[in-house]
Amino acid sequence: MKIQIINGPNLNLLGIREPGVYGSSSFLSYLEELKRMFPEVEIDYYQSNTEGEIINKIHEKGFSYDGIILNAGAYTHTSVAIYDAIKAIQTPVIEVHISNVHAREEFRHRSLIAAACKGVIAGFGFDSYRLSVEALKSMIGKL
Ligand code: DQA
Numbered sequence: 199m200k201i202q203i204i205n206g207p208n209l210n211l212l213g214i215r216e217p218g219v220y221g222s223s224s225f226l227s228y229l230e231e232l233k234r235m236f237p238e239v240e241i242d243y244y245q246s247n248t249e250g251e252i253i254n255k256i257h258e259k260g261f262s263y264d265g266i267i268l269n270a271g272a273y274t275h276t277s278v279a280i281y282d283a284i285k286a287i288q289t290p291v292i293e294v295h296i297s298n299v300h301a302r303e304e305f306r307h308r309s310l311i312a313a314a315c316k317g318v319i320a321g322f323g324f325d326s327y328r329l330s331v332e333a334l335k336s337m338i339g340k341l
Contacts, residue, residue: 199238201334202259202289203229203327205245206252206271212296219297221323228324236331249273253283260287265334267327269294274309284314290337292330295320 205225208215213224225245233241242263244255252270259266260283268291273280284291291314298321299306312318317333319326 199265199335199338200240200242200263201265201267201331202255202263203241203243203267203269204252204255205243205269206273207247209269209271210245210247219302221296223324225324228327232327232331235328236335239331239335241331249277249279253279256280256283256287256291260289263289264338265289266291267294267330267334268292268311268315269296270311274299274311275305277310281311281314284311290316290334292316292333293318293320294326294330296323296326297321 209225212220213222229241229243246252246255252273256266266289270277270280270293274293274295293309293312293315300320309318316337319329319333322329
């Protein structure tokens with residue numbers, strides 16, 4: 199089973215960026231932990247601050263991988279182009295957020311990409327990614 203994690207803008211600064219909201223650990227150290235939790239799953243990781251690069255990665259993996267876990271960061275709330283990219287591929291996508299976007303500013307309450315995704319997991323810190331892997335595993339097991 200192959201899963202691609204895609205993190206969008208500003209998520210390269212996890213650990214440094216607003217630690218009160220996003221925690222103080224780096225994503226790369228969490229990623230090692232996540233891979234240890236799921237030795238049977240091949241987990242690839244990609245981060246970009248650029249909308250077009252995120253779309254290119256969705257296209258690249260969207261016909262061969264079993265699942266995509268996408269934290270589109272602020273593009274979640276603005277990007278019709280990422281919504282279209284998710285609609286264009288075959289691989290199921292889970293929308294993920296570290297913070298509970300619904301408990302934050304109003305502009306974060308709306309997701310332009312959620313309707314194209316299989317589901318949304320938000321608000322559990324980095325554990326949102328583990329929950330997404332679990333969700334993909336049980337979804338794919340039922341196919
Ligand atoms: C985020 C929430 C977004 O609103 C924000 O723009 C981010 C991170 C999260 O993981 O909680 O960059 O996607």
